[in-house]
Every structure is written in structure tokens, then in C-alpha cells.
Amino acid sequence: MAPTWFALIGKECHEQKWKLASLAAIVLAVQVSLTQTDGKFDPFAMYLTQALCAPPIALFIAMGVAAGESAAGTLEFMRALPIPRRQFATVRLMVGAATCLAAIGLPTQLVMWWATATGAFDWTAWTTTSGESNFGLGQHPDVVLYGLPACFALCLYVWAVAAAIGQPTELRAGLWALAVWIVWLIAAPASDLWLPGWSVRLHSLGPLYWMGSAPQEIALVAWPQIFIAAALAASSIARYGRLARADNRSPAEITGPEGSAGFAIGRACGSRLSAMLWMQLRQATPLTMIGPGALALILLMITCSPAYGPHVGVLELLAMGVYISAVPIGLLTALIVAVGSFVPDLQRGLLEFWRSRPITPTRWFWTKYLVGAAALAVFLASPMLAGAWLAGDVEAQFVPLLITVPWMLLPAYSIAVCCACMVRQAVYAGILALATSVGLMLLVFRLAARFTDLIPLSPLHVIDRLSYHARLAIVAADRLRYDDTLLYTGFVIEMVTVAAVAALLAWRSIARPTRFAS
């Protein structure tokens, strides 16, 4: 190989190493905390953690691979180097793929070693006893614990990169990647409406196929999948680093409109508050709309899906749709709104711009923070609460979740704002925020399970308790009445406290002047 290959590989590895380290650490933490029950290692839980971790890993790495260069402004430089653009793109894509595999494979291997070495898990006993259940985990443990997650992560990664290439910033790249996954998630089941029998076929060709399929099924579509992934990778490589859209301006945009009539600049904002409101709403609202948009799509999918016959009421369907998507979509939207509206303003150049204007960082931060939170409340939390209210008559189990999730949005949003203010880099802030939010939820839950005399305030626990009350209410054929107000109040106080602490930390990091050191 020519030395240019080594140089390029070295550069890419250097860019990915911290991403790999942080992602692997998070996966390891999730796996360690979720794969043991009562001192025993549970391989199926392991499989589930991989399914849980693969999409964010693929997303974060794909964001960096597709848009990292243009976001950092180094794309022009790379384009000017005397090497073929495709060589550079190939190396970038490949090293990204390797990072994806390593981020999920290394922690898995570590946990497996540890489980085997400490005797928490007996491999042979498991293989002989568990038979056909759990996706063939008993028969093909290596395929299920290593092969499937690897294929899943790679497939998601390739699709994400193909969707995100050409975007100017990492955030936009991430949104495009997410959009393609979600569209596939919806399109495959919905296709049954027009093309009966196609939903499985479409799903088997899409990016989300690998987890949840038995090894025998997978063998059937392996070749089409490989073919599609190769085609997507080739198209990504071909499109990488093409002239950005900003360069294709029309002459009118460069020279400006002729005649003095075109120079109207409109009326000035009335006050500083209204100016800040306008700015943050413009920044946060499109991002916030992702949540309701995704919810609406999922509802559409469920309502259209033939799996649910006419005997299921529309209200129930709506409630169920919100129910199954509330936590992931809620968390993700809160994260995107926080990172998307804070990180750009904290980049070196823009930070210096607004810091040198007559506004205090305190006022800037709190206006922005509160407007973002309000946008989430209006566009995301209120549909959920409305769903809970509608579902109250139909499916009482849904209600607790729909009541608790809106409250969980606030700490998730605050934590993400905090991460954005401290890290100031979209991909890392996203990773850190997701890890902190999920980690906090899981940690409190596990601690509560271990020390039952502590007041268990984990969201999961609260949902559990409230669901229990809801079931009691159904048994009693009564309208819902929750008398566990102490628990519920405690939960709300906990959520608001976490949010407040995170927001204060974020504010402190913004208000410090020393960040300007050149």
C-alpha cells in the first residue's frame, strides 16, 4: 500500500479514537449494569443491550463520518490535497465502520470474559439447556452475541452514512440518518396496505432487520443485504466531498437584488426579550417538531397496519402509539433540541460574536433555556398528556407512562443542555447526554432495587407503581384514581431537581469568562 493510505488511515483513527473510547465505555457500563440478575449473567439481556446500543453508536459515528469534515471546515483542505477524493472517502468510511464494530464488540468481549472467568455464567450449561428459545441463542450463541449485533450496527451505519452525506453540519447529518431509519421502520409495515405480503420482504432488506431475526431467516437475506450495503457504501464514497450546496449560489444571491426596493430590512424587534424569544423559537421549534412528527408517523403506521383489525378503537390505537414511542422519541427529541440549539451558539466564532454584544451570558442562557423547555412542553409534552387523558378511559396501563414521560423530558433536556454547554461539540455532547440520561435512569432504578428502604424515585419504578395502581383501578371497574400522591410528588420533585442542577451547571460553564483563552 502506498504511504498515502497509511497517512489517511492514521488521520481517521486519530479522529475516531476518543469517540470509540467514550462509546465503548458507555456500552460497557450499560452491559455491566443490565446483564446480571441476582449475581447471574443473562446472555439474552446481553443481546438486548446490543440491540439498544447499536443505533446510537451507528448514528453518532455516521454523523461524524458524513459531516465532520465540513462542520470543522477541513473539507476544502482535504479536497485540495493531491489524492483522489474517493480514496479519502473510502478510508473514512471504512475506519468509521471499524469503529462501529469495535465500539460494540470490545465491551461485549470484555463482559463475556468477565462473566466466564468469574463463574457468573456457564456457557456449556446454557447451550445445552436453552434450546430453540430466544432467537436461537442456545444453538448459535456466537452468531447471536457477536454476528448479529455486528451486522446490525454495520447495516445501520451504512444506511446512516448514505443518508447523511453532503450535509453541512453533524446535527443535520444525524437528523437525516434518523429520518431514513424511521421512514424504513414505518414504510415496511405500512407497505402491506398497498402490497399485501411485502412488509416482511421490505423489512428484511432495510437497515433494521438484523436484530430480532432467527439465524435461519438471516441466511436467506444475507446476500441481498450485502449487495444493498455495498451499493450504499459505494454511493456514499462517490458522493463524499462533492461541492457543497453553499457553493452553488445563484448569481442573484451573490450580487444582491437590484433596485432600492429590494433593500427593505423590515422593522426592528421591539425588545431584547422579544428578540431572544424570536431567535430561540426559530432555532428550537423545527427541532422540537421532530418529536410530534415522528409520533404522528408512528401513529399513522399503527392505524394503517392490517395487524390491528377494525375491532381496535382509534383512541386505543392512538394511546398505544404514544405509549410505545414516548420514551425513545421523547428522550431523543429533548436531546436534539438541546444540542441543536446550544452547540452552534457555543462554537468559537459565534460565541465571541454574541458575547461581545450588550447582553449578559446569564440572560442569554436562561432565555434560551426556558424557551427551549417551553417549546418541548408545548409541542411534545402536551400531546402526550392529551394522549394520557384520551387513553384514560380505554387503556389504563398507558396512563402512568404518558404522565411520567413529559416530566422526564425536563431533566433529559437539562442534562443535554448541560452536556452541550460543557462539551460544545455536537457528537460528543450527544453521546454524553444520552449516556447520562439513560445512565441516571438505570442507576437510580438499580440502586432502588438493591436498597428497597430508600425511596425509589426512578422513572421506571414510578411507572411500575402507577401501573400497579392503574390495574387495581381496572379490577375495581372504577375510573382512575391515584392515591399514591407522595410517590408521584416525590417523582416530580426529583425530576425538577435533576433538571435544575443540570441547568445551573450549564449556566456556570457559560458564564465563566476563561473559555476565551486563545
Add this chain to the structure above:
Amino acid sequence: MFIRIEKGSTVPISRQIMDQIRALCLAETLKPGDQIPSVRQLARELAVNQNTILRVYERLAGEGMLERRHGDGTYVAPHPPTWRMESQRQKFTEELNQLVSQGTLLGLTRDDLHLLVDDALDHRPTAEQPAAPSSVSGAS
């Protein structure tokens, strides 16, 4: 009033402007009693600091070359000071001396130099005299 500023020259900007205005006055391109642009106008036109222009005008007024009338503007003084003419003449003599010595270094003889001076004198009036004043007054 045409003034050209050479940027990056070793001659300070104010001296460049002062010399050119003085030359225009002495050549009677600017005639006694003519109004010249205000400090603001000239500063904007030349893209030169107003204080610099102000200094130039004050210095020239001090020499008696210009006349500043309060609230009315700046005019070329009716009687350009003759002692100024003396000093200009002296400066010219110095420059001519330098030219002559340069010419001698190039190997020009006394006769050659005489011929060149005669040539220059012959060509001067027809080429320059009629065109200059009209274009100059139009510019300011």
C-alpha cells in the same frame, strides 16, 4: 482640484498634499480668490484623516498661501507671498543642480545639457497651457 496621494511613500501624506496645493497655487491653476474644497470634502475625497487636511490648510494659511474665512470656507489668498516664491526658486535651483550633476555622470556635455534645456523650453507652452485650468476647476 486634483491631488494624487502616493501610498507607501516616504513623504508624509500631509507634505504630499501641502506640496501639491502649493504647486497648484504657484502655477496659478488655482487663482487668487478661488474657493477650495472644505476640510470635510477633501478628506472624504482623498480618504485622508480630517485632522491631516486641517493641519495642511492651517499651515498653508500660516504661510499666506490660503485664506480661511470663518464660516465661509477656504480661499486662495489674493497675493501669494513672494518670499515663498523665493524659497520655491531656491528649491528648484537645488533640484536642477542635482539633475545637472546626474547628467554629467551620464557623460552629457555642457552643450548637450544646453540643448536639452532648450528643447524642454520649446515644447512646454504649446503642450500644456490651454488644457489644464478647465479640467481642474471641474473636479473640485
Add this chain to the structure above:
Amino acid sequence: MSPVISLQAVKKAFQHQPVLKGVSFDVLPGQTLAFLGRNAAGKTTTIRMLLGLIPPDSGTITVLGHDPFRQPVEVRRRVGYLAEDQTMFGWMTVAEILRFMAPFYPTWDHALAGEYVRQFELPPATKIRRLSKGQNVRLGLVLALAHRPELVILDDPALGLDPIMRREFNRDLISHLQGGGRTVFYSSHLLYEVEPIADQIAILDEGTIVRHGPTEQVLHEVKRIVVSLAAYGRLDENWTVLDLRRSGDEVALTIDHADAAIAHLAAHALPHRVIDLNLDEVFEAFVGGNKGVSGVARADTCDPVAVSAAVR
């Protein structure tokens, strides 16, 4: 007349690396000060401190009668600022950012902002991230000037302007800012552009102000004097020698406050030539001239004791 900007023995270090080592200067109302220095000389650090973005390690800074770090909003309202390579909200259009910034300044003149947009040929409906580099600088200028600030601080404003626009900008600076009696503090690399505009220049080098004075006075006082090597050996005055070069048996000294030196040479009937310098050469002598000293000191024909006496 109290100064608009006043720095007293300002020091600043980043990670124990001193950037400013005791900077002091004043700018009086109505003055235009050009702040000159090489890259990384500490210009941007000084400007950031004037706006209260970073605090000085020691020393005092007063801008318009306030401490910019303690009362940043008060100072920034009355100051127009254009940063070097200024980044603005890329997703806003030109018109939107003007509407957005307007309420932050009590003295904002929206009609003037519109007038500048027309004059600078800015397309109001275009998103900022689509503007060219020059348009970006001009938009930054609109934002810095539209509130009719008492003090304008510009960090290399001419950088993105083509020669025609630069001239227009200089004219505007003269009519609108100098004509309006405002104080202008600007840094620049384009010395030819600075010379006609600035009342005062201050040269910053390695964290200290090496020269500060009226532009033409500085130009007048710094001269290059060429003397023979023999005559050079007999000099023993304490002159401020900025640059020292040797060519054959001649030595060229660039000297600050040269009048006294010339008078001295004349008094001792030492043969010498005096060469006028332009701003470029003066600047170079102040910020990069010291290297020449050792070159001559090594010269074997030259008495080292005399050289060191002459140099400082």
C-alpha cells in the same frame, strides 16, 4: 479631556505564557488609533479585554469611563465592535440579524442600518451562511456602526474588502466616524491603508507597546542613517537603535528620535546620509529589526564595546 480608552500596566498570560507584559496607553475622544502588530502580538487579546470578554491578570482598563469586565453591558452598548473573521448566526438572513440585534442597543438607528445595507450592497433576504467573505465583513460593519457608537473597535476591518470597497469604507470612516467626533480604535495589517486614516499609531510587539504617537510624528522621527564603519566605531551616544545592518564598509542604523542623532553627527562632522522611511519600514524596524544587531556585532573590524554602547 478624559481618555475614551485607558490601559494601565495591563498584563495577561494564557497558561503561564505571557501574552501582554504591561501594556499602557490612552486614546483621547475623537482620535483614530491604529493598533499595529504582527500576528499573535496580543492585538486580539487586548481588544477582547476592551470589551470585557476576558479579564486582565493585573492592571486597569477603562473604556468610556467603565471597567469593561465589571460593566460589560454598559460598555458594549456604547461600543461598535467588529471581530476579526466575525461569525454570525448563519441561519438568519441579513435583514433578520439586523432586526434581531436592534433592541440590544438603545441608540440603534434602524434607518441608518438600512442605509448601510444599501450602500454596502448587501442582499437582505440572503442567509448569512451564504454570504461571501467580503459581504460578511460588511455586515459586521453594519452591526458595528448602526447604533452610532461613541467608540468603534474594529479588528482588521479591511481584511475582506476589495480595494474599491476599502476606499469607500475609509471614506465612510472619515465622514461618519471622524466627522462625527467618534473615537476609532482599529487594528490592521494593511499599513498603507492605515497611514492616511489614523491620527495615532501604536505598535504592539511581544506583549508591549514599542511605539505610540501621532502617525506623521513617528514617521518623521524614525530615520535610517548610513555611516561608514570607521565612523560607526566612534559613536558612543545612547540612541534608540531599532535596526542595524552592515553592507561592505557602511553601516545602516534605523534610529528612533533621529533628530538628536543627526545633530550629533553634524556636530562631530561625521559623514552620514539620512534616509526617510515609509510606514512599512518603520513598522518592520520596530517589530523585526533587532535581529540585525548581532550581525554587525560579529563583524571583526568593529569594536564590540562600541557596538553594544551604540545599541542600547
